[in-house]
Amino acid sequence: MEITTTFEIKKESQRISIEGKISDFYDKATEDYRFWSKDLNMHFGYYIPFKTNFLKRDTMLNAMNAHLFSLLDIQNKKSHVVDLGCGMGATMKYGISRSPNLAVTGYTISEFQVKFGHKFLNSERASIMNADYRNTKALDSSYDGALAIESFCHSGCSIKALKESHRILKSGANLVIADAFGKKSKDEMNFLSQKVYDGLCKSWNLKKLGNIEKVKVQLEEIGFKDVSVKNVWYRVAPSVLHVPFAIMGFVIKRLLKNQPLKKESKENLKGSFYALLTALCLQDFGYYIITAKK
Numbered sequence: 321m322e323i324t325t326t327f328e329i330k331k332e333s334q335r336i337s338i339e340g341k342i343s344d345f346y347d348k349a350t351e352d353y354r355f356w357s358k359d360l361n362m363h364f365g366y367y368i369p370f371k372t373n374f375l376k377r378d379t380m381l382n383a384m385n386a387h388l389f390s391l392l393d394i395q396n397k398k399s400h401v402v403d404l405g406c407g408m409g410a411t412m413k414y415g416i417s418r419s420p421n422l423a424v425t426g427y428t429i430s431e432f433q434v435k436f437g438h439k440f441l442n443s444e445r446a447s448i449m450n451a452d453y454r455n456t457k458a459l460d461s462s463y464d465g466a467l468a469i470e471s472f473c474h475s476g477c478s479i480k481a482l483k484e485s486h487r488i489l490k491s492g493a494n495l496v497i498a499d500a501f502g503k504k505s506k507d508e509m510n511f512l513s514q515k516v517y518d519g520l521c522k523s524w525n526l527k528k529l530g531n532i533e534k535v536k537v538q539l540e541e542i543g544f545k546d547v548s549v550k551n552v553w554y555r556v557a558p559s560v561l562h563v564p565f566a567i568m569g570f571v572i573k574r575l576l577k578n579q580p581l582k583k584e585s586k587e588n589l590k591g592s593f594y595a596l597l598t599a600l601c602l603q604d605f606g607y608y609i610i611t612a613k614k
Contacts, residue, residue: 355570357381359414360440362407363470363498364595364607365559366552374558377566381559384469384498385414391496391611392465396421399464403427404453404485405471409437412446425463427453454480458488465489468497477501477530479538486542489614495544497610500595501532504604513604516597523591532608544612551606563596 354360357378365380366372366387372379388411392401398421403412406426415422423445428434429452437448451457453468454475466485475481477499485495502509506517506528521528532549539547567589574581581589598605 355573356566357410360408360410361385362410364556366555367558368555377559377562382414385411386418388467388469388496388498388609389415389418391609392467392494394422394465399423400425400462401465401467402456402458402463402488404456404466404468404481405474406433406437406448407471408433409441409446409448411467411469412448413441413443416441416443416445425449425458427451427456454478454484456484456488460487461490462488463490463493465493466495468495468499470499472497473499473524473526473529476526476528477535478527479542482535482538482542482544486544486614491614493614495539495610495612495614497608499608500529500598501535501606501608502529502604503532503606505531509601509604512597513601516594516601516605519594519597520591523587523594525587529605532606535610539610539612544614547612548610550609552609553602553607556607557599560596560599563592567592 356362359378359382361378361381361384363381363384365377365382366384367374367380368383372383374380392399394401396419399419400423401415403409403424403426406412406428409426412424412426415424424447426437426446426448428437428448428450431450434448434450441448449456453471466489468481468485472478472481477497489495500520502517506514509517517529520526536547536549570585570589571581
């Protein structure tokens with residue numbers, strides 16, 4: 321007979337508590353993202369010189385969507401891909417609007433995002449499931465590709481998330497991750513970087529930031545092949561520079577309408593500010609796009 325220890329009970333309780341905070345955060349702050357992106361993209365952008373306009377945020381945000389879909393390497397053939405931590409489904413909507421042969425399933429632990437995401441998507445080729453991306457309950461080898469855009473950070477890019485991604489992908493399919501990572505452990509960072517690290521994690525309910533070298537090794541140990549890791553901070557930076565202007569605009573709009581800022585909105589704004597501060601700590605942080613083939 322298995323005996324559940326006090327430590328295991330406490331650890332499980334902490335896990336549920338963290339998941340609850342993340343879910344509550346997105347249930348109450350998702351609407352704020354419309355101020356960041358009219359297309360409801362809940363991530364940073366990808367700047368391409370002479371192709372995207374760095375003054376127009378949504379062109380960069382959708383350029384990120386386009387780039388990540390291209391890395392899935394599914395071309396225009398009939399495919400079913402998964403978005404792990406899909407938000408309101410903006411990336412999903414981008415994909416199906418440009419490929420008639422594409423179906424996408426998204427996973428989120430936010431009930432708000434499931435309910436209103438389906439209305440936002442309004443497509444038979446897109447579905448959002450209320451489930452943790454570390455335990456999707458999907459069948460083995462279900463998907464032709466997997467995206468994780470600024471979502472795995474909530475679990476510290478945990479080994480469970482990586483293993484689950486491997487399990488649900490078909491042989492030869494690609495996993496594409498776009499997210500912020502630490503270049504070293506928090507203890508090895510300087511004072512400013514540690515403050516930024518703590519601020520990001522507290523404001524955005526991140527368990528921790530993944531360590532890029534450790535994640536690369538874990539992907540290979542799990543069984544992924546052709547693991548590619550690219551620091552694209554310089555591509556992301558132009559959209560990050562929009563943060564202070566977006567914050568000021570959002571706050572002013574709320575004040576003019578005499579609408580108080582929700583706690584979750586305040587934390588979201590703080591997190592965006594700390595994301596901007598990472599530009600002062602590039603020796604310790606990077607924004608990476610990872611591709612790995614099952």
